[in-house]
Structure formats: structure tokens, C-alpha cells
Amino acid sequence: MMNIAVAxxxxxxxxxxxxxxxxxxxxxxxxxxxxxxxxxxGIEGIINNHMIDLKNMILSNEDMELLKQTxxxxxxxxxxxxxxxxxxxxxxxxxxxxxxxxxxxxxxxIGGNDSMDTVNKLSQYxxxxxxxxxxxxxxxxxxxxxxxxDHTPGFGSAAKYVAATMQxxxxxxxxxxxxxxxIVEVMGRHAGWLTASSAVLHxxxxxxxxxxxxxxxxxxxxxxxxxxxxxxxxxKAVIVAVSEGMEVPEGVQSGVVDNFGHKYLSGIGKxxxxxxxxxxxxxxxxxxxxxxxxxxxxxCSKTDIDESEAIGSAGVRCALNGETGKVMIFRxxxxxxxxxxxxxxxxxxxxxxxxxxxxxxxxSNGNNISKKALSYFVPxxxxxxxxxxxxGVPKHFTIxxxxxx
Amino acid sequence: MMNIAVAxxxxxxxxxxxxxxxxxxxxxxxxxxxxxxxxxxGIEGIINNHMIDLKNMILSNEDMELLKQTxxxxxxxxxxxxxxxxxxxxxxxxxxxxxxxxxxxxxxxIGGNDSMDTVNKLSQYxxxxxxxxxxxxxxxxxxxxxxxxDHTPGFGSAAKYVAATMQxxxxxxxxxxxxxxxIVEVMGRHAGWLTASSAVLHxxxxxxxxxxxxxxxxxxxxxxxxxxxxxxxxxKAVIVAVSEGMEVPEGVQSGVVDNFGHKYLSGIGKxxxxxxxxxxxxxxxxxxxxxxxxxxxxxCSKTDIDESEAIGSAGVRCALNGETGKVMIFRxxxxxxxxxxxxxxxxxxxxxxxxxxxxxxxxSNGNNISKKALSYFVPxxxxxxxxxxxxGVPKHFTIxxxxxx
Numbered sequence: 001m002m003n004i005a006v007a008x009x010x011x012x013x014x015x016x017x018x019x020x021x022x023x024x025x026x027x028x029x030x031x032x033x034x035x036x037x038x039x040x041x042g043i044e045g046i047i048n049n050h051m052i053d054l055k056n057m058i059l060s061n062e063d064m065e066l067l068k069q070t071x072x073x074x075x076x077x078x079x080x081x082x083x084x085x086x087x088x089x090x091x092x093x094x095x096x097x098x099x100x101x102x103x104x105x106x107x108x109x110i111g112g113n114d115s116m117d118t119v120n121k122l123s124q125y126x127x128x129x130x131x132x133x134x135x136x137x138x139x140x141x142x143x144x145x146x147x148x149x150d151h152t153p154g155f156g157s158a159a160k161y162v163a164a165t166m167q168x169x170x171x172x173x174x175x176x177x178x179x180x181x182x183i184v185e186v187m188g189r190h191a192g193w194l195t196a197s198s199a200v201l202h203x204x205x206x207x208x209x210x211x212x213x214x215x216x217x218x219x220x221x222x223x224x225x226x227x228x229x230x231x232x233x234x235x236k237a238v239i240v241a242v243s244e245g246m247e248v249p250e251g252v253q254s255g256v257v258d259n260f261g262h263k264y265l266s267g268i269g270k271x272x273x274x275x276x277x278x279x280x281x282x283x284x285x286x287x288x289x290x291x292x293x294x295x296x297x298x299x300c301s302k303t304d305i306d307e308s309e310a311i312g313s314a315g316v317r318c319a320l321n322g323e324t325g326k327v328m329i330f331r332x333x334x335x336x337x338x339x340x341x342x343x344x345x346x347x348x349x350x351x352x353x354x355x356x357x358x359x360x361x362x363x364s365n366g367n368n369i370s371k372k373a374l375s376y377f378v379p380x381x382x383x384x385x386x387x388x389x390x391x392g393v394p395k396h397f398t399i400x401x402x403x404x405x
Numbered sequence: 406m407m408n409i410a411v412a413x414x415x416x417x418x419x420x421x422x423x424x425x426x427x428x429x430x431x432x433x434x435x436x437x438x439x440x441x442x443x444x445x446x447g448i449e450g451i452i453n454n455h456m457i458d459l460k461n462m463i464l465s466n467e468d469m470e471l472l473k474q475t476x477x478x479x480x481x482x483x484x485x486x487x488x489x490x491x492x493x494x495x496x497x498x499x500x501x502x503x504x505x506x507x508x509x510x511x512x513x514x515i516g517g518n519d520s521m522d523t524v525n526k527l528s529q530y531x532x533x534x535x536x537x538x539x540x541x542x543x544x545x546x547x548x549x550x551x552x553x554x555d556h557t558p559g560f561g562s563a564a565k566y567v568a569a570t571m572q573x574x575x576x577x578x579x580x581x582x583x584x585x586x587x588i589v590e591v592m593g594r595h596a597g598w599l600t601a602s603s604a605v606l607h608x609x610x611x612x613x614x615x616x617x618x619x620x621x622x623x624x625x626x627x628x629x630x631x632x633x634x635x636x637x638x639x640x641k642a643v644i645v646a647v648s649e650g651m652e653v654p655e656g657v658q659s660g661v662v663d664n665f666g667h668k669y670l671s672g673i674g675k676x677x678x679x680x681x682x683x684x685x686x687x688x689x690x691x692x693x694x695x696x697x698x699x700x701x702x703x704x705c706s707k708t709d710i711d712e713s714e715a716i717g718s719a720g721v722r723c724a725l726n727g728e729t730g731k732v733m734i735f736r737x738x739x740x741x742x743x744x745x746x747x748x749x750x751x752x753x754x755x756x757x758x759x760x761x762x763x764x765x766x767x768x769s770n771g772n773n774i775s776k777k778a779l780s781y782f783v784p785x786x787x788x789x790x791x792x793x794x795x796x797g798v799p800k801h802f803t804i805x806x807x808x809x810x
Contacts, residue, residue, distance in 0.1 A: 012576070071576050072579065077580035164703050167801065171700060175477050299703050381798070382797045
């Protein structure tokens, strides 16, 4: 018999709790696993010995279903990065002590590429000191920028929110008779996956987004204005999707100032809005989808949530098979009918690396998304959960604030 | 036999098309009504004789159900205000000519308090020239600021979006171990109804929003900072709801003005964010819910959509009963079980007027919403439509762009 530990890390998504449910539910089935400890605030909870016995928290199937429809990380999160142990191994010793004290035989870390760095470092350390504690990474990020895996848990739900919301913004933009430009700023630090995914609207007959700008394609203000004018000749309301991670002239992202002298920290949408206003002079607005694109579980993708649970479960089986230092990944077999298998990869091949949009996902003009890309994106946003409601809003599963302190 | 005309006006909501369906469906039942003309871009379509025969557009019950889940105005909108006819009656004559040419016996105008001004002016004019064309207003606005009616179509869906999204933002805000402040800016030009409605979360055990600022209560930056510090002592992640229409120091709000003299507002959220950053120095962010709060039909309130259809239908019956110059209204009989009746009121009593939050809807500190207010808001956000989906996003009903030109 052994116990296991699980933690959640990095920025919130709609699917991190589904992966937690996957780990928990699989552990319940395994006779060799006794307690499941939830580490509070990612790896910090292991370091500080702040863990919760999840069997005392998640009491029923209904709790698990609620958890799957609750965004963000029920156990809290962190952005803590393990130091190199050549420099300082104090933290490593602390982790070993706390895991051993609770007789933990496997640790599952749900997170992005920084968290996979933790999986890599810890598993290497345990091997070197001959400690038999498995360390397995369960990927998540709305950015979809992890290597090797076909896509990442959390991305499909974010993409579904972005597509559904952009379609609604299209309706909203078409009401007036005067020409207009609407710029929608989408998350993505360096890679344009989420911004690109908004082009799935083309598959259902929408002409919008009429322009899509991602960091992977070259961009200039002159080209942008030419593109906008070209689209305005064809459409009354031009819809532009732009990635927050676009390379723009120096100083823009930190230096954009609005009418009131306020600086905008993430300013590409506002920046382009000002350019359209000054250079074209038409009605123009910019919309930042903000954190809603990572936490709008009320319109999550069932495909994403189901897969996120499945990849959590697969992580447990992987550890029980004796593997460690691995990250669970999706390998796509087919777009249509959509088929994926779950496998594992070396954490060293995923940690601290980023995956960018393939060149052929962007059109030849560098201002929209290719048809080829759409067959990649479309399956990921399919299906809806039957959301359990509570007095008009989705019911969330939460842990008492005092237990998380 | 007569024909009728219907138009949509003002800012988009999730419920304007449901009211159009109400008018259309009721007209189908009435043997005395032949064609139903949809005027393109509000009253402008009547003036320019740009109307569509809706029986050629809305072909089935399924079309009507799709229309009910499609946000914004399928017939376009306008912000056109009729001139006083003492000054210029050219437009009035044009309207009469076009209505008569199409043998229109009743005109239904779905819109906010500006549109009710049009209803008032037109019906008075028709009376004075002894023209038997009924003019009936069907209210709509997410601002909920129309007089006499208990609430306005469109408000419940906006309130449901704001509440559901704020609950998701709460989850998103609680992930990290460091203290934070999140400021959510909610629409509402002068009245705080929509911002106040976010407090429905208190009825399901959420402590957020911890602070709610509406234009109806006095506000000062000093008081705000004191409030935030007080809440930070109790909660790790403080959530503040603030109305875009707050009175703030001069120069903060934008000076752009629309045709009715309304200022386009933006900036209070960013402004308060800067204040918290400079004065308290903690992690802080502001989120503008932007147009999503008026067009997120994917999470509309079934109560709102059903009522919006019903009030459209009631408008037709009102006209057939020989009334004119009236605006349809809701009168609430009971909060629980929630019961409303639909009646009519004089358009002169609603046009160009605004209704503000009652004093006792705000707490004594002026920084949150009273319990009493919650029984008003809660029924309005109940129920969900069974949204018909199309490849992962809600299916929308649209009219060919060329027909709207």
C-alpha cells in the first residue's frame, strides 16, 4: 500500500480540476493506493507540508462532476520554480522528507511547461538518491504551446469560449449601418494557437474573423492598415483577432497611454484601435477577452474536459507501471472521426520548451488562418457538459478557504 | 386585413430577437394580419423604405428558436432620434408615406428609452393627423433603467452573464497565495442595476463581490481605499464590482458623445486599478466585461428570453385592442414564486426617463448591495435555454448581409 500526492500549478484553465478528478478517480479504483493527498498551492504545499486528504473533501460522484465544471485550481496554484540542486538542495531534501513522512509513492503534477521542469528535476533527483517515488506530469495550458503532445488539456475549452464569444461579437458588431472595425485581443504569450483557433468560425459560414494576427507571422502597421482597408471594402463590420503576444514596435506594450493618461499593460488591442482611429477614422473598438477565456467553464468543451480527466487517470496507470519523469501526452490518430491516444514522453523533452503554430497554419498573406489548420482545431471544441446549475449560475465545487491557508 | 411593421433599435441585448419572435409569432396567429415587415436599422428602415417581408425570412419554428438564441438585432439597429416636428416634419411625412404605401396598420418598436421617445412622438403625430396606425413600444435594455416597468427585457440575461462570469473570476482569483484585488467593470451608463445584480452570488454562499460601487451611492477614492484595505484583512482575493457610470474625478471618463448626448464611458476600472497599485501596492487587475455582457446569448436567462417573447406578443394584442402610444411593461406580483403580468403604460411616461436603484437596494456603507435587493434580482436570472449547437458553437439565425444593405 502507498499514498499518492497531486498538485496543480500555473495559470488557471477550465480543465485542471478535471485532471485532478482523473487522478483521484483512478486512485480510488486501485487497491494498492490508500490516501490521495492534495498539495495546496502546487509544489509549495509539498515543500511546506501543506496537504489535504482528498478522500475527506471529494465525497461523491456528484462532487467529482461539480469539480469537472469548476474552473481554475481547487487546490490553489503557484509559479514556484525549483532551484538547480547543485546550487541549493535544501528544498529537495524538504520535499523528500515530507513525501516520505506521508508514505507517498507517486506525485502527480498538473501544470504547464514550468511545472514539467519540476517533474524533470524531481524525478532525476529521486533516481540519483535511489528513492522510489514516481513523478508524473499531467499537462495543462490554454496556450497549447507544449511540445510533443498534439494539444494540451484546457486549450479546447478556451478555444470554444473564444469562438463562441467571437461569433457573438460578430452579431453585436453588425447592428449599425456605419462601417466599423472591432479588434479582439486573445491570450497567448508567444504562440498564436488560441488566436488562430477563432478561425473555426469559417467552417460554419462566418466570414469573421476577417483578419487574424499571430506572433508566428510577420507584422507591420503599414500592412495592418492595408489589410483593414481591404476588408472594409468587402464587409461593413470588420472583425480582427490579434494575439496579445504580437511583436509590436518597441515600448508599445508597456507604454500605450489612453485618453486619460493611463498606461495599458497589455496593449496590442488598444494600440491597434488607436491606429485605426487615427489613420482610418472609422468607428473602432477593442475588446480584451481577459481571464474569461481561461475560466469560462460554463461553456467548456466536453471533449476537453473528458480528455483532461482521462489524461489524469492515465498518469496514475503510468506511475503504477513503474514509470517516472514522464509527461502524459495526446497523440492524434485522426481528425475525422477524431481519435487520440494517450501516451507518455520524457519530461526533459517538454520542460521549458514551447511549440509554435506550424508555418502552414497561417495563410500566405500572414493575416489569417489556413483551411488546413481548421481540421486540427475543430474537434477540440466539440461537445458540451450538462452543467449542474444552482440558482441561475453554475454550481462550483470549492474547498473551505480556511483549509487552503 | 392589414400589414404590420416591426423594428429594433439601440444597443444590442440577448433578448431583442426574442421580442421580434413574439411579435412575429403572434401576428402569424392573427387572421387580421397579413404581412409582417421588418424595418432594417430601426426607424431608419421606415424612413428609407427599407423593409423585409419577414414571412420570407423566418420560415419555421426552428428558425424562431434559433432567433431566440441569437444575440443583437437581426434587423440591424440605429441611434436615430426623430426631430421635433415643429422644427421639421419632413421625416414624419416620409414615414407616413412609406407606412401607408405598405398598408401598415401597426408599428412595433423594440428599444430603450430613446426608442420610446420615437413611439411617443409618432403616435402623437398620427393621432393629430387622424391616421389610424397604432404605435407600440416593446422595451429592451441591459441597463434596466426604464421607468414604470418592473424590469426590462435583456436585463436578466446580462445579469446572468455577469453573475456567472464573476463567479468564475472569483475562482480564477483565488489560485495564488499572495493577496490580490480584482476590479470588474460592469456596464450601466447612469444606473447601477447590472453592477448591483452581481451580488446575487451572495445568495449561493459566495462572499464576493466584496465591494460593489454603483452611481447611486456616494463615492470617494479615500473611502474606496479604506474599503479595500478592510476587505483585504478578511479575504485573500478581494473582488470589486464597479459600474462604468460611476462619478469619478473629472477627466477620467471619455469625452466621446453619441447622437443622444450620452457619453461613451470607459476607464473607471483601469483608474481604480492604478489607485490600488499606487496606494496599496498589492497584485491588482481590472477586467472590463465589455460587449460580452450584452451579447453572451450562450448563457442567457430562460426567464428573460421567455418574457421577452411574451412581451412582444402582448404588444401585438395591445395594438389589436385599439391602443396606441403605449409601451408594454412588466408588473411584478410576487418574488417567490416569481410572478409577473404584462400591462401597458403611456409612452410619454417612459420616453427619455431613467429609473435608478432604490436607496434601500444599497447597504448603509454605500459599498455593497442590500439583502432586500437580492430577492428582486434572483428570479430574473433563472433557467437556461437548450441552446442548439453547430459544430461546437451556438447556432445563430442571420439574414443575408446583402439584404441588410
